Amino acid sequence: xxxxxxxxxxxxxxxxxxxxxxxxxxxxxxxxxxxxxxxxxxxxxxxxxxxxxxxxxxxxxxxxxxxxxxxxxxxxxxxxxxxxxxxxxxxxxxxxxxxxxxxxxxxxxxxxxxxxxxxxxxxxxxxxxxxxxxxxxxxxxxxxxxxxxxxxxxxxxxxxxxxxxxxxxxxxxxxxxxxxxxxxxxxxxxxxxxxxxxxxxxxxxxxxx
Numbered sequence: 001x002x003x004x005x006x007x008x009x010x011x012x013x014x015x016x017x018x019x020x021x022x023x024x025x026x027x028x029x030x031x032x033x034x035x036x037x038x039x040x041x042x043x044x045x046x047x048x049x050x051x052x053x054x055x056x057x058x059x060x061x062x063x064x065x066x067x068x069x070x071x072x073x074x075x076x077x078x079x080x081x082x083x084x085x086x087x088x089x090x091x092x093x094x095x096x097x098x099x100x101x102x103x104x105x106x107x108x109x110x111x112x113x114x115x116x117x118x119x120x121x122x123x124x125x126x127x128x129x130x131x132x133x134x135x136x137x138x139x140x141x142x143x144x145x146x147x148x149x150x151x152x153x154x155x156x157x158x159x160x161x162x163x164x165x166x167x168x169x170x171x172x173x174x175x176x177x178x179x180x181x182x183x184x185x186x187x188x189x190x191x192x193x194x195x196x197x198x199x200x201x202x203x204x205x206x207x208x209x
Contacts, residue, residue, distance in 0.1 A: 005133030005180075005204060006089055010100040013138030014167050015146055015155065017186045018193070022138065023096045025194045026201075030094050033209050038088035041098035042076065046083045049076035057153040066112035070119060073104045074126050081130055089130070101127055102135060102173050102181075107155065110169025111162050134204045136197055137174045138186040142167055 009026070011019040027037045043053040052072050056064075064072070077100075088095050101123045108114045142163045174181035182200050184193060198209050 004206075006130065007094045007205070008085065008089060008097070008130070008132045008134075009094065009201070010097045010102065010132040010135045011138060012099060012102045012106070012135055012170055012173075013186060014140060014142060014163055014170070016144070017138035017140045018190065019098050019138050021190055022136070022193060022197060023098055025190070026197055027096055029194075029198060029209050030096075036091070036093040038084065038093045038095045039097075040080070040084055040095065042080060042100055042103065043073055044076065045080040045085075045097075049079045052076040057155065061157045061159075066108050066114050069112070070104055070108040070114055070122070073108070074122050077101065077104075078126050081127065086130055097132075100132060100135070102137075102170065105173055106166050106169035110172070111158070111166040132180060134200065135174070135177075135181045136200065137170050137181055137183045138193075139167070139171065139183050140186040144187065 011023055013019055023039060027039050030037045042049075043056055044050045052075060056069060056072055056076075085095055085097070105116065105119050105123070109116045109119050142160060146160075146163065171183065174183050182204075184196055184200075186193060202208055
């Protein structure tokens with residue numbers, strides 16, 4: 001694996017914030033510069049984790065207890081780390097992930113009220129040293145994000161107050177770890193956002209794209 005921050009970039013934020021678009025643009029930029037790239041997502045990334053994803057995103061908003069949801073997310077994450085993320089990093093690839101452990105803290109912790117210390121303990125146990133080298137937090141007004149969302153799965157149906165707590169949670173997580181996390185204004189044009197993200201990579205990893 002590379003020295004310094006892992007070449008592992010996660011994209012976080014509320015629904016409809018444009019994470020997938022920016023990951024695609026960044027992957028194209030990295031590939032054009034000659035870097036090997038692995039693009040993945042959470043929950044998901046492996047066959048087993050994608051099956052867990054279906055359990056989490058389908059059905060009614062109240063389908064699971066919050067503790068059950070958190071454990072399902074970490075179960076999927078354990079598979080994802082072992083089978084995709086760690087091998088890709090070991091092979092010298094940049095890993096771009098649509099959501100990671102910060103989402104569990106935000107959704108099940110800040111959003112659904114689970115004990116944050118318990119979630120951090122799970123995170124330390126499952127993630128260990130494979131923390132992202134950079135986390136891009138796509139910040140967008142809740143109402144605008146929900147209007148943009150392409151699907152209406154379980155989490156989109158959890159109500160405006162939940163999504164406001166979620167947004168506050170992401171901002172608090174970013175403020176608590178400013179070295180790793182950067183907040184990006186996601187209300188702007190996609191090309192402007194993409195240029196900002198390339199600048200963040202230069203600052204964090206010392207490379208030009």
